[in-house]
Amino acid sequence: MDKRIAIVTGGRRGIGLGVVEALAALGYHTVATGVSPEAGEGLEKLxxxxxxxxxxxxxTGDRKRLLEAVEREYGRLDLLVNNAGVAPKVRADLLEMSEESFDRVISTNLRGTFFMTQEAAGLLIRTAEESPDKPMIVNIGSMSAYTSSVNRGEYCISKAGVSMVTTLFADRLAPYGINVYEIRPGIIKTDMTEKVTEKYDRLIAGGVTPIRRWGTPEDIGRAVAAIAGGALPFSTGEVINVDGGFHLRSL
Ligand SMILES: NC(=O)c1ccc[n+]([C@@H]2O[C@H](COP(=O)([O-])OP(=O)(O)OC[C@H]3O[C@@H](n4cnc5c(N)ncnc54)[C@H](OP(=O)(O)O)[C@@H]3O)[C@@H](O)[C@H]2O)c1
Structure with missing residues (x-):
């Protein structure tokens, strides 16, 4: 079977679903994960x-079961997209943030990304040894990796950590021809940002992003598809901002 196989964590909705749709259009078969019992409408349509x-x-057990199932079913892995992520349940000031919230956010966003990559590395390396098209990894980071939001510091810390996960695995896996990329979304319209819609509407209208609109899951899907389609073969550890220009500084 030579169909390319991807894993997209958190692929049931939001940005993950946008990525799964873009990969389906490229001819990938994707194993999408989530914590809900059902696949949901978005995936069923595909x-x-x-x-x-x-x-x-x-x-740990779920990550292991996932990789064992992918190896058993398809025998290869061409792309791992670490997208699963959570925001704090409560936006608490840095001086009051709880250890419980810190642990919850770090567990999924940072530990999850690191150890999913570690768990997948064996199958990615075996695929690289057998296939002329080298496997890749894409981490979905955030502009929060370098932007301070003092009412969700645990999220910022988790995304700053994801950035180093990108660097470390880019370095470690380069000898196998496995490139690692990070996409840094800006303000994207999903369930995660729903509660703060009004705030972001106001900021966008005021020019916080030079491109004055919300980003969409499709914007991120297009960026992942460009990478997965082989647009950046001589780049690894690279960060791609998909943020309407949020990262620019202007005077
Ligand atoms: N939205 C933004 O503005 C924005 C900006 C920058 C970065 N990001 C990042 O982009 C990624 C996706 O965000 P989103 O806005 O699409 O969020 P979302 O709409 O809340 O969707 C999150 C997805 O992740 C899954 N998920 C959550 N915890 C998980 C876990 N422990 N294991 C497996 N899957 C898990 C959810 O599964 P269920 O469907 O089963 O609940 C859901 O499919 C996150 O890493 C987020 O930090 C988002």
Whole structure:
């Protein structure tokens, strides 16, 4: 079977679903994960281009079960997209943030990304040894990796950590021809940002992003598809901002 196989964590909705849709259009078969029992409407629409596997990225056992299932079913892995992520349940000031919230956010966003990559590395390396098209890894980071939000510091810390995960695995896996990329989304319209819609509407209208609109899951899907389609073969550890220009400084 030479169909290219991807894993997209948190691929049931939001940015992850945008990525799964873009990969389906490229001809990938994607194993999308989530914590919900059902695949959901978005994935069901894609038919046999996708399968759903319930796996909590924060759980050692779930990560292991996922990779064993992918190896058993397809025998290869061409792309790992570490997208699963959570925001704090409560936006608490840095001086009051709880250890519980810190641990919850770090467990999925940072530990989950690191150990999912570690767990997948064996199958990625075996695929690289057997296939002329080298496997890749894409981490979905955030502009929060370098932007201070003092009412969700645990999220910022987790995304700053993801950035180093990108650097470390880019370095470690380069000898196998496995490139690692990070996409840094800006303000993207998903369930995660729903509660703060008004705030972001106001900021965007005021010019916080030079491109004055919300980003969409499709914007991120397009960026992942460009990478997965082979647009950046001589780049690894690279960060791609998909943020409407948020990262620019202007005077
Ligand atoms: N939205 C933004 O503005 C924005 C900006 C920058 C970066 N990001 C990052 O982009 C990624 C996706 O965000 P989003 O806005 O699409 O969020 P979302 O709409 O809340 O969707 C999150 C997805 O991740 C899954 N998920 C959550 N915890 C998980 C876990 N422990 N194990 C496996 N899957 C898990 C959810 O599964 P269920 O569907 O089963 O609940 C869901 O499919 C996150 O890493 C986020 O930090 C988002």
């Amino acid at each position: 038919g046999d281009k996708v399968s759903y596997f319930r796996a909590d990225s924060a759980s």
